[in-house]
Amino acid sequence: MESDTPFQENCKTLFSNFIEEQNPENPFTAYDEYELLLVDLSRSGLSDHDRKECERDLAMAAKQCGLFQVVNHGVSWEILAKLKSEQEKLFRQPFEKKVNKFLNCYRWGSPAATSLMQFSWSEAFHIPLENIPVLKGFNSSLSTTIAVFAEVASELAKRIAEILAENLGSKTTFFAKNCMASSCYLRMNRYPRCPISSEIYGLVPHTDSDFLTILCQDQVGGLQMVKDGKWVSIKPNPQALIVIIGDLFQAWSNGVYKSIEHRVISNHEGERFSVGYFLCPSNDTVIQGCNENEPCMYRKFSFREYRQQVQEDVKSTGSKVGLSRFLM
Template sequence: MVSCITKSPQEEHTPKLDLGNIQTPLIFNPSMLNLQATIPNQFIWPDDEKPCTEAPELDVPLIDLQNFLSASSSPSATLEASRLISEACSKHGFFLVVNHGISEELISDAHECMARFYDMPPSEKQKVHRKPGESCGYASSFTGRFSTKLPWKETLSFRFCDDKNSPNTVQDYFCDALGHEFLPLGKVYQEYCEEMSSLSLKIMELLGLSLGVSRDYFREFFEENDSIMRLNYYPPCQKPDLTLGTGPHCDPTSLTILHQDHVNGLQVFVDNQWRSISPNPKAFVVNIGDTFMALSNNIYKSCLHRAVVNSQSERKSLAFFLCPKKDRVVKPPRELLDSNTPRRYPDFTWSMLLEFTQKHYRADMNTLQAFSDWLTKKPIK
């Protein structure tokens, strides 16, 4: 794990990003790399972080949203859903939602469009190359950002704004960055993100109820959200026991809504053991991120998780990361504070935490604490 603390007293409170000595970035071409006798050292993870061969299944609550989302939702259905969420979020922050109201056709289209993008030649994908310090764009294994413990994956990340003044953020991104012929992809992901945003706000209602604050509190906090959508592609790897698709980390964002394809890969660290969450085409995997952990004053947990790869099958997933409006101050509601429950984290905005993770610190299990320490010991300009 990357540490925020060094041995030098002068640098004690300077956050660290694992940049190493990046001069000529390695080109991530899995087809070529799989022809070699072994994978390059940059992709080999330390022994204590290498993937386990078998991870037992995590018992994840399955929350049926049908009654909650209906116009005539019963109080008992809402109470049961919030109880299950509270139970999961107090322990590991992961749960599944079914009967969520998102059409199977839209989900299928989103997966098909992702396949179309990743089937393009590298030179075409590089047109939307993710620049250092930025959170959006195409990245091939983050080879230009890190020098060690490289993830075996490609990602395309783009911004979604729930803002009436910018109604087509996603659609415009695809057309402006890739060309007007990508308008169909832009339309699919615009609609998908709008549906994810709407679903996120409904889940926020349940989270508010489960914490004993008003049903509308967190929903209103995340209206006009400035979120991130990410398309994850994990190619087959000849040495899946040596590398990881995504390293162990907690999401710095607020809420993640993930749809997996049919290939296993997601693992969560619970009770000192890695456990898997198998794909369920009818369900979304939802998990709490660091920003919501701060909003809940540490009552709800963001949990360490990772993605493993295999030697036979490629794997894809759709991840929507709910984030507040960038200038909105993240602090817990008064109902979660009293004389016996002090504040766990200082006030911050999402833009500050986002910049911290992009420019100063490689996200891990300690991101929020490292960020909090950094804020309280370094003047905020």
């Protein structure tokens, strides 16, 4: 399907000069394909030995990589198939209808971009969980499907977060108390076919600002991450969901768990879809190192303060700066 989103028409200044902006060291060259670390969550329900091994594997993946896969995760393939079907129907609506009908949750491109290297050739629906009931008036099937997925994804995200917290010696109710439906959200993404895919990102390099993300992607490929100082392409796995450690978990764990930079490369042959569930606390939640006996890498900050700083940086520079703003 050809994109009905007018990226080039509405951002003429950026696109008219894209040839002059080309980097002699092309950042879109071919990259090695990398198979993510994979954790089988079914072992957590077996013997005590298997459960502990599973928990150690999760902690190791969060420490070493910050972006890994889980299988036997409890999200049925019926739910995922229905979600993808509803997602595709939503994105195939005319651009003007998406903008006007879903004004508060539809996003596209990068409004703050000052160069093509800051522009994302993608569109998305950013849906706070508390707004899911509102969607019922537009599309009851979509609303019901999103609600079912959000419930199981939330359970999975909190389960993983609690395991990672316990590995740090912190038996805590922090995530259950602070990461409620009123603060978490879903993001449904579409990366349309891009005629200048050798010159532009599908999604610019970034780290996630939440505690952790549960990502469901199709088999098109395009997701990349930084591994050992270089970009690698992540091999799609039809059986797995991807877990991405976010900035808040890196700060809360005092740097033990890693929030890894990742991006999406655009594709000139076809479109790509993904859905992310973001485990976020309330805006007033204070983030500080969970181990009081260790020197903190980052100063205390609220999630509101962090989000405002990110927004200010994107507005002023076109890019996210992130955790480095909060180093001690």
